[in-house]
Amino acid sequence: xxxxxxxxxxxxxxxxxxxxxxxxxxxxxxxxxxxxxxxxxxxxxxxxxxxxxxxxxxxxxxxxxxxxxxxxxxxxxxxxxxxxxxxxxxxxxxxxxxxxxxxxxxxxxxxxxxxxxxxxxxxxxxxxxxxxxxxxxxxxxxxxxxxxxxxxxxxxxxxxxxxxxxxxxxxxxxxxxxxxxxxxxxxxxxxxxxxxxxxxxxxxxxxxxxxxxxxxxxxxxxxxxxxxxxxxxxxxxxxxxxxxxxxxxxxxxxxxxxxxxxxxxxxxxxxxxxxxxxxxxxxxxxxxxxxxxxxxxxxxxxxxxxxxxxxxxxxxxxxxxxxxxxx
Numbered sequence: 001x002x003x004x005x006x007x008x009x010x011x012x013x014x015x016x017x018x019x020x021x022x023x024x025x026x027x028x029x030x031x032x033x034x035x036x037x038x039x040x041x042x043x044x045x046x047x048x049x050x051x052x053x054x055x056x057x058x059x060x061x062x063x064x065x066x067x068x069x070x071x072x073x074x075x076x077x078x079x080x081x082x083x084x085x086x087x088x089x090x091x092x093x094x095x096x097x098x099x100x101x102x103x104x105x106x107x108x109x110x111x112x113x114x115x116x117x118x119x120x121x122x123x124x125x126x127x128x129x130x131x132x133x134x135x136x137x138x139x140x141x142x143x144x145x146x147x148x149x150x151x152x153x154x155x156x157x158x159x160x161x162x163x164x165x166x167x168x169x170x171x172x173x174x175x176x177x178x179x180x181x182x183x184x185x186x187x188x189x190x191x192x193x194x195x196x197x198x199x200x201x202x203x204x205x206x207x208x209x210x211x212x213x214x215x216x217x218x219x220x221x222x223x224x225x226x227x228x229x230x231x232x233x234x235x236x237x238x239x240x241x242x243x244x245x246x247x248x249x250x251x252x253x254x255x256x257x258x259x260x261x262x263x264x265x266x267x268x269x270x271x272x273x274x275x276x277x278x279x280x281x282x283x284x285x286x287x288x289x290x291x292x293x294x295x296x297x298x299x300x301x302x303x304x305x306x307x308x309x310x311x312x313x314x315x316x317x318x319x320x321x322x323x324x325x326x327x
Contacts, residue, residue, distance in 0.1 A: 015042040020095040021078075023152050029072065035059050036069035037079075041092055051087070096144060125150075128157055135168040142178055155189050158196040163188070166203065183228060212238060212245055219252045220269070230266045237270075241277045247284050251276060254291070 017038070026034065036055060043050045056066055070090065073079045077098070080091040125147055132138060132146065149155040163185040167173050173180050193199050213226040213234055226234070237243050243251075255272050281287050 015045065017041070018095045019152055020148075024095070025076070025078075030069070032059070032061055032065050033069040033072040036061075036066060037073055040090060044092055131161065132164050135164040136177055145182070149185060153189060155185060156194050159188055159193065159199055160185055162196070162199045162203075209235065209238060215245065215249065216252065219249050220256060233266055233270045237273055241273070241282070243273070243277070243282060247282070247287060248273075250284060250287060
């Protein structure tokens with residue numbers, strides 16, 4: 001499954017609005033202020049120079065309403081008002097950059113903003129980042145990403161710290177470690193793991209299952225570490241289908257015997273095991289009975305095939321004899 005966008009036959013362009021504008025300002029900002037910001041932001045990408053008169057005409061607002069809108073965004077420090085020869089220019093500032101600056105500020109004097117998570121003095125994320133860097137050195141982009149998890153996605157910092165501990169300390173993953181951490185943190189968040197206690201319980205269960213993953217890989221003859229995709233499938237066998245490990249290993253051994261060639265995608269094994277599950281095969285006895293029954297069917301089929309083969313040979317010889325005798 002994936003998420004895609006269809007290609008437009010006619011392109012009217014699009015405006016890249018920062019996610020943080022939507023998550024942090026949209027819910028509290030006055031309607032006119034939002035309209036002014038969005039339209040002016042869109043116009044900032046165009047070559048032609050538009051002015052406040054254009055905004056007033058398009059939005060059907062007066063001078064007081066327009067000035068109030070600009071003052072609103074100035075107070076929140078996401079725009080700047082730069083004087084020019086005749087009037088002033090509006091410069092749109094990067095909201096993401098505000099996050100980065102939060103790492104280096106001990107105190108932020110602005111107290112009028114609506115989002116204390118970003119701009120209050122409590123938004124100094126440096127101690128937390130320093131704690132994470134005990135496990136690995138972080139680039140500025142990675143630091144910004146981590147802060148966005150906290151602010152935009154509302155992910156508990158304990159879960160992020162747990163991702164670092166699990167990836168670096170437990171799994172001892174060094175190559176592309178941050179990408180692995182990101183996947184863990186996002187997956188845990190999606191599963192509703194939002195406290196330290198929930199994460200600890202999850203990792204205990206996962207650790208027990210991990211031994212089973214290794215056993216399954218050994219049966220399949222695979223030497224690499226279990227990846228996220230196969231783990232999801234193996235979890236289905238163990239937790240959703242509730243198949244005992246003894247049965248699962250027996251099934252996989254038999255399936256492996258029937259495969260010719262190199263390594264087979266785990267999705268093939270999943271299809272066969274899902275068929276067994278659908279047919280109610282959930283014990284070794286049921287599985288052995290199934291194998292015996294199919295062996296008998298195969299024996300009968302081979303026997304019938306041999307009979308058919310003998311009859312075909314007899315018929316061909318008879319036809320040949322008739323031709324030779326002129327019948």
